Amino acid sequence: MSTEPFKNVHLLNQSNQLVGLYTIIRDKNTSRPDFIFYSDRIIRLLVEEGLNHLPVEPLTVRTHTDKPFDGVSFMGKICGVSIIRAGESMEEGLRDCCRSVRIGKILIQRDEETAKPKLFFEKLPEDIAQRYVFLLDPMLATGGSAIMATDVLIKRGVKPERIYFLNLICSKEGIDKYHAAFPDVKIVTGAIDRGLDENRYLIPGLGDFGDRYYCL
Numbered sequence: 534m535s536t537e538p539f540k541n542v543h544l545l546n547q548s549n550q551l552v553g554l555y556t557i558i559r560d561k562n563t564s565r566p567d568f569i570f571y572s573d574r575i576i577r578l579l580v581e582e583g584l585n586h587l588p589v590e591p592l593t594v595r596t597h598t599d600k601p602f603d604g605v606s607f608m609g610k611i612c613g614v615s616i617i618r619a620g621e622s623m624e625e626g627l628r629d630c631c632r633s634v635r636i637g638k639i640l641i642q643r644d645e646e647t648a649k650p651k652l653f654f655e656k657l658p659e660d661i662a663q664r665y666v667f668l669l670d671p672m673l674a675t676g677g678s679a680i681m682a683t684d685v686l687i688k689r690g691v692k693p694e695r696i697y698f699l700n701l702i703c704s705k706e707g708i709d710k711y712h713a714a715f716p717d718v719k720i721v722t723g724a725i726d727r728g729l730d731e732n733r734y735l736i737p738g739l740g741d742f743g744d745r746y747y748c749l
């Protein structure tokens with residue numbers, strides 16, 4: 534599903550099931566095991582939605598009834614790139630759908646001196662420029678880290694239109710800022726929240742995703 538007025542944003546179908554999953558992970562009383570379980574279910578849906586947008590070519594196979602079936606086959610190879618740490622929570626969902634998928638990592642942290650995001654580490658597949666890239670980060674808040682990570686991918690030769698940025702929750706201003714920098718990257722998300730608070734947490738959001746997934 535495409536969203537108006539956002540171009541190149543694919544919002545998951547807001548079914549009762551999906552809203553129910555979000556209700557669980559947004560609830561501050563949800564236990565960590567449940568947070569992980571239900572976040573993983575949403576992540577799986579995001580990956581499946583991302584895969585829906587990959588190009589295919591016709592492929593005819595013969596079935597066990599010895600009749601032809603006119604189907605399709607995916608074109609090209611994909612890889613995942615997670616933004617450490619919270620993005621790593623999305624790797625398993627990608628592996629569940631794409632066996633033996635290559636996964637790279639990017640570490641961006643706040644520079645204590647400048648208070649701006651700084652690239653600390655990148656490890657990406659050698660042939661990333663020839664792949665479709667699923668960029669993984671669960672929350673798009675200000676867009677600072679996502680923009681820096683996407684910049685790294687583009688400097689490595691990935692075409693913006695081959696990048697799919699998967700996240701669970703976006704802010705409107707995060708989408709605007711990200712797409713002002715990279716209009717051709719497709720954002721695949723399950724929720725668009727109304728804004729950010731003074732600490733740059735999404736509202737209503739769910740708090741710190743990494744803390745809830747890995748620590749609390």
Ligand code: URA
Binds near residue numbers: 740
């Ligand atoms: N990162 C998070 O984990 N939560 C937010 O609300 C914003 C950024």
